Amino acid sequence: MTVTRELGDVTVLDFSLSASSVWVLTSNKEIHELDPTSLEIKRSSTMPFEATCCTLAPGTAEIWVGDKKSKLHVLSADTLEQTQEIDVPNVAIALLETSGDSSMVVACDKARRAYVYSTSNKEQSHEHMLHKDYIDGICFTDDN
Numbered sequence: 001m002t003v004t005r006e007l008g009d010v011t012v013l014d015f016s017l018s019a020s021s022v023w024v025l026t027s028n029k030e031i032h033e034l035d036p037t038s039l040e041i042k043r044s045s046t047m048p049f050e051a052t053c054c055t056l057a058p059g060t061a062e063i064w065v066g067d068k069k070s071k072l073h074v075l076s077a078d079t080l081e082q083t084q085e086i087d088v089p090n091v092a093i094a095l096l097e098t099s100g101d102s103s104m105v106v107a108c109d110k111a112r113r114a115y116v117y118s119t120s121n122k123e124q125s126h127e128h129m130l131h132k133d134y135i136d137g138i139c140f141t142d143d144n
Contacts, residue, residue, distance in 0.1 A: 014096075016056040016063065023063055023077075025054045031063070031080065045080035049073065052093055059102025060119045066093025066107055074122065084122055088115055099140040108135040 011027035021042065022034040029050065033042045050068045056077065057064060063075040070093060072086040088107055095108040104125070108114045112135055116126040 013051060014053040016054050018056055018058050018077075021077075023054060023056055025051050025065065031065070031075070033080075043080065045075075047073070053096045055096040055098045055105060057098045057102040057105060057119050062119065064096055064098070064105050064107075066096050068092045070109065072096075072105075072107055072117070086117070086122055095135060095138050097138045097140065100142065104140070106138055106140070108138055110134070114138065 012024055013027055014025045016023045017036070020036065022036050022039065024032045024034060026032065029047050030044055031047060031054065032044045034040065035042055047065070049071070051065050052068055053066045055064050061077040063077050065073045065075060067073065070088045070091055072088055072093065073082050074084040074086070075081065076083050088109065090109045090113055091111050092109060093107050094110050097106050103119055105117045105119055106114055107117065112133070114128040114135060115124055117123065118125050
């Protein structure tokens, strides 16, 4: 209820958790950092693109945000400023997930492809193509 009251009448597209914050991506092109206990907004930022999903890479203090135009936007968790934009070779990004050690981020698109990126150099390291069905969930194993 607090989140609804604080954020207003918007749709929550995705969220990511850390020990000190809850990051919420909303349909009105905003990202909000919430206090994990009270769920009150600590700060917000408006993004100049239509975001679809997000993930926090805690080891790098970065928030990765996917958009509808097949781009990944890397934001600094400290300033909420974009530090890098990465072109993904296909369609809208549907899902993002960070590995347990924050060394990799996987981005899945609506064309059933998964792309693995290194968080250190932001380069694509793997591509998994043409899964049989739509990818509706992703995760890393304990050994990445």
